[in-house]
Amino acid sequence: MTKMVLSSRFLVLTGLILLAACTRALPLYIPHIWNFTAVGALAIFAGAQFQNKTLAFLVPLMAMAxxxxxxGNGFNMAVYIGFIVMVACGIAIRGKVSPTSIALSSIAGAIFFFLITNFAFLYPWYPHNMGGVIQSYVMGLPFLRNMIIADAIYGTILFGGFYLLEKGFPKLALVRA
Known part of the structure; x- marks a missing residue:
């Protein structure tokens, strides 16, 4: 019986993450705001909801890949490291998911992602000195703002939607011993 519960939960969580990952394709079809996708929210959501830590990292990373x-995006190690850190922020709130913990985890995850991916030495168009680092972070601030707003909206959809699914389908809820 427990295996069936976990299997249903796994399938629903994976499906939600895959749907959220599809928001990365929005620029191909409709104009959108840069960094306004569900990527950060899905990382936090996966970390908080998958009980198996390996799956918490693997499912969203596979969706990204x-x-x-x-x-047609190339592999950018900094983006994946930032994404891994965001999953870890979700793991940090596992078992104590609340609107406040989700918000704090999302903001922390977005800031870590920003700091990792905007480090000037990763990009050839910024000078590789302290001025280049500062310039990279300043130029990245609008992307950070967009990611925080998107994480708030998509996080509400993912966490709220899954909460409602758990209420409507109790087999999806975790069995706590």
């Missing part, structure tokens, strides 16, 4: 293939 598959979407990168379809979008």
């Amino acid at each position: 598959v979407s990168d293939i379809f979008l």
